[in-house]
Amino acid sequence: MTTGLEPRGTERASWWTTGQIATALGVSPVLLRAWDSRYGLGPARRGPGGQRLYGPRELQRLRRMSVLVNQGVRAGTAAGLVLSEAVTPAWSRLRADEIDRAAAAVDLHALAGLLDELLAGHGTIAAWVDVLAPVLRRQGERWQAGESAFAAEWALAGAVSAALERQVARLPPPPRDPPVLLACCAAERHPLPLQVLAAVLREAGVPVVFLGEMVAPGVVVRTAVRLDPALVLLWSMTPYTADAPLLAELACREVPVRAAGPGWYPVGGRVGPVLDGLPAALRVISSHVGRDLLG
Numbered sequence: 427m428t429t430g431l432e433p434r435g436t437e438r439a440s441w442w443t444t445g446q447i448a449t450a451l452g453v454s455p456v457l458l459r460a461w462d463s464r465y466g467l468g469p470a471r472r473g474p475g476g477q478r479l480y481g482p483r484e485l486q487r488l489r490r491m492s493v494l495v496n497q498g499v500r501a502g503t504a505a506g507l508v509l510s511e512a513v514t515p516a517w518s519r520l521r522a523d524e525i526d527r528a529a530a531a532v533d534l535h536a537l538a539g540l541l542d543e544l545l546a547g548h549g550t551i552a553a554w555v556d557v558l559a560p561v562l563r564r565q566g567e568r569w570q571a572g573e574s575a576f577a578a579e580w581a582l583a584g585a586v587s588a589a590l591e592r593q594v595a596r597l598p599p600p601p602r603d604p605p606v607l608l609a610c611c612a613a614e615r616h617p618l619p620l621q622v623l624a625a626v627l628r629e630a631g632v633p634v635v636f637l638g639e640m641v642a643p644g645v646v647v648r649t650a651v652r653l654d655p656a657l658v659l660l661w662s663m664t665p666y667t668a669d670a671p672l673l674a675e676l677a678c679r680e681v682p683v684r685a686a687g688p689g690w691y692p693v694g695g696r697v698g699p700v701l702d703g704l705p706a707a708l709r710v711i712s713s714h715v716g717r718d719l720l721g
């Protein structure tokens with residue numbers, strides 16, 4: 427069964443037609459064409475038959491446009507904002523402060539709105555690197571300084587996770603290729619960087635299975651054997667959670683697996699080179715899925 431949302435053609439993972447974008451955003455194809463002719467919010471390229479093809483950046487911009495229009499902003503003003511908005515350090519700091527305040531107040535409703543708008547308007551990578559990770563680091567510093575900020579950490583991490591889920595749920599389904607399996611070690615309760623990676627991969631049309639936090643080793647092994655994934659990343663953020671025996675067991679079963687995250691550093695070279703950031707992860711995943719995800 428098809429949903430009509432499958433990406434198009436041989437490059438099906440990265441390009442969407444007007445109809446697919448319209449369905450994903452809940453607007454009409456006529457409106458999309460009007461936004462193109464009036465404001466220049468058009469497709470990235472044309473397909474062989476002349477059909478309009480939109481890439482992830484255009485999808486992002488149109489999503490931002492429809493969020494603003496739904497909030498009651500006039501279309502011309504919204505288009506001006508979408509086309510002119512840039513993530514400047516001052517802008518990022520303002521957004522980060524707003525989000526920080528909403529987290530400190532455990533205002534989940536405000537957080538959801540702020541995060542939806544941030545992700546839709548600026549893309550997952552920029553939202554994470556420029557705004558969300560700095561706020562989380564700030565929270566970590568407060569915790570280290572002895573301030574009791576556990577509720578704020580919990581609120582923000584949960585809200586980011588939920589917003590990423592909403593963002594991914596709106597994407598067209600990925601192709602049925604072997605997935606990338608992303609799993610946290612059994613004691614690891616910091617899954618966010620891995621969930622961000624999952625969202626970035628899905629936005630690029632790569633199928634992903636993200637198992638979430640604190641996954642029992644047996645579940646990781648059974649899932650990996652069953653899915654025959656293109657690659658497994660085993661995530662550890664904090665030193666006491668890295669599970670070297672699990673990594674060894676997966677390797678023994680000929681599952682392609684890599685250690686990812688700062689928690690692996692104390693374990694040293696015996697787990698192989700550790701993936702130490704989003705670019706490194708995207709580079710290695712590119713070689714396993716046969717597509718350049720950094721380009």
Ligand code: B12
Pocket residue numbers: 558559560562563565566567569570576579580583584587613614615616617618619620623659663664665667686687688701702703704707
């Ligand atoms: C939110 C949070 C929590 C939440 C997590 C909820 C969730 N759903 O994620 C909760 C409240 C559950 C929590 C619990 C705990 N936490 Co906590 N937590 C944090 C906090 C504030 C943010 C975590 C995060 O998402 N960081 C992501 C970004 C912001 O951090 P970053 O360092 O820039 O991360 C980058 C790297 O990881 C890098 N990276 C490196 N390699 C790779 C590989 C790949 C593939 C990718 C994609 C990225 C990547 O990319 C990241 C993003 O740019 C951090 C503070 C901090 N600085 O991280 C503390 C922090 C991680 N927590 C800490 C601790 C100690 C704990 C607890 C033990 C506290 C306690 N006593 O209860 C528990 C239990 C943890 C466990 N068993 O796993 C310490 C860890 C110290 C250490 N190194 O040992 C920190 C650093 C706070 C501190 N300053 O001391 N925590």
